[in-house]
Amino acid sequence: MFTIKNTDSGTEARTGELKTAHGAAKTPFFMPVATKLTIKHVTPMELEQMGGQAVITNAYVTYLKPGMALIKDACGVHRLMNFNRTIFSDSGGFQMLSESFLKDISDKGVRFHDPFANRAHFLKPEDVIQIEREMGTDVAMCLDHVPKVGSNLADASEATRRTHVWAERCKRYHDAHDQQSIYARRQLLFGIAQGALHRELREKSAKFIDSLDFDGNAVGGLCIGETREAMLKALEWQIPHLNPERPRYMMGVGSPEDIIEAVSRGVDCFDSIYPTQNARHCHVFTRTGTIKLDRGKYSKDFTPLDPECDCYVCKNFSRAYLHHLSRSFEWTHHRYLSYHNVYWVVKFLERIRNAIDKGEFEDFRKEFKERYRKNKDK
């Protein structure tokens, strides 16, 4: 499923290929989030055209709406969404962090609130895997218990223990179904290591999850409010214990600066709402850092969003025009900025892969960091 192509000599960065039932995704890659079965403001055709290789959906949210009957009638999420590349499904573990979703939690499973219908649903880890099998995603994620940011050792320890119990049960259920979706396609299953910001827990969790021999391993529970330094530390504690021959997925990471650091530490894939959410707040990626496009200083700026970007937004519109649209609250500005940011990150990962393959990753990272910090609108 996963093959390594090149490994950087100076860092842990590597390129490779993750083969799934819907093609081969070159690693490292970034996937936009399609929680409700659509990326915000970007079409699946646009994502394919720009070279996007994967998206991530969400098991619990899909279970609520549109519900599994429709998903099965459509023969899975690929056909419903009309995206024919790799689709991941997150389990719903992340939703437990939200009070509008979580009711209570025990080793048996999770009682979720359904905010659409104001009722509760009890889901066991096996139920979540069954939902993912019915979605027909290419990569299913185990149900995990994500402890809140700043959890003390006792709480984090309990959440990690439960994550491990559930990981075993998810694996067993998935194996019992021949590691296949209900559409008889091979479905990969990734484990998720937790441990909050406690070193011993992070190490222990990585070792345990790794020992279960999943198709890939994820570093979870980060990017939820901790500092950047803490996030990178937690990552560094786990990476050495996650089998290098399996893909490593860092969940929730999407800022260019975080991505390149994580790649240098050996991460192969990423997902985040960062590019699209930032776009809706007028934060735009450029080679020299993020700009906040609704600032007055861009009102007469006839240059493209990023003069080095070749996306259709940069080729066709000026900052001044897009600034006008944002100040006029026109929806097209969400569309244009979302497209640009997603395009930018997809191409950024392409540039990272090229640099690794050419043995120039360290130079690339150094130049990126120097230039990226130049322009930073708060």
Add this chain to the structure above:
Amino acid sequence: MFTIKNTDSGTEARTGELKTAHGAAKTPFFMPVATKLTIKHVTPMELEQMGGQAVITNAYVTYLKPGMALIKDACGVHRLMNFNRTIFSDSGGFQMLSESFLKDISDKGVRFHDPFANRAHFLKPEDVIQIEREMGTDVAMCLDHVPKVGSNLADASEATRRTHVWAERCKRYHDAHDQQSIYARRQLLFGIAQGALHRELREKSAKFIDSLDFDGNAVGGLCIGETREAMLKALEWQIPHLNPERPRYMMGVGSPEDIIEAVSRGVDCFDSIYPTQNARHCHVFTRTGTIKLDRGKYSKDFTPLDPECDCYVCKNFSRAYLHHLSRSFEWTHHRYLSYHNVYWVVKFLERIRNAIDKGEFEDFRKEFKERYRKNKDK
């Protein structure tokens, strides 16, 4: 500027070509509205690709935001918006119907409220033409006084008289500037006939506006709340008095049923927010009538929005999926439905032109009306 190609034998329908500084638009055509210099949810590139030939912008709104300095820096609205086909500019007359814009009105001009900056602007008819010259639009509309729907004879008469005074002044100012925009391109100027729902006023206004020898003549002040029958009557009163050798523009009309009736009465161009506004309310055009996509009955419907439409939305997504997006309040559903509706109307006009050219307009109209009423979700 305007040449007639074919005239229908049984009706007043005709095909032709309106040449402007940005190409030749085949008539009859429909233009989407880009009041704030963007169509809602649709890009100018998409409009060009689907065969859209023109859009209409707005002088008063552009004057307020982004303001004329930026427009001039950009060398006009075509470059700013990156739309290289025909662009009309409405004057702002329509905005006078809105209490958030109009302060007071006299023969001298209009005192407009600026809702963005909470101050007032006084604009003479000459000022409006100057704004349109600075926008560099291909077709400028005269400033008109649109009486409210249901205006009595005295009020409507006064508004019509003022519209005529202003029309003369607009024409004089435009002629004094060689009928050119400030970018030294030929700019067409269209007059607007008013008269509310009073026959004698409508006839008188059409005759007067026609006598001023504009490049084209518009029927204004309709589609603002009157019945469909009243609207078509008012149109019928004016058409015979508007020179058949000049293009006739019916302002504000955008429903397929109204468009085809107006074409049969001799109208050559249309603008309306109807396709995009309806899309945002989940009203979708199909060959068999409009459907309201957020209805439960479409939740498991795996057919395209309109099985006979070949737009990318119809080719790629099902009603069931788009229904899901609309029920999930995902922005992409606005985007998909807006694209489909605009595409549908643009192609509808193309079908109308083809039918006229082939001498089959009456059959086309009959079949359209029979089929279109079949499916009508309220």
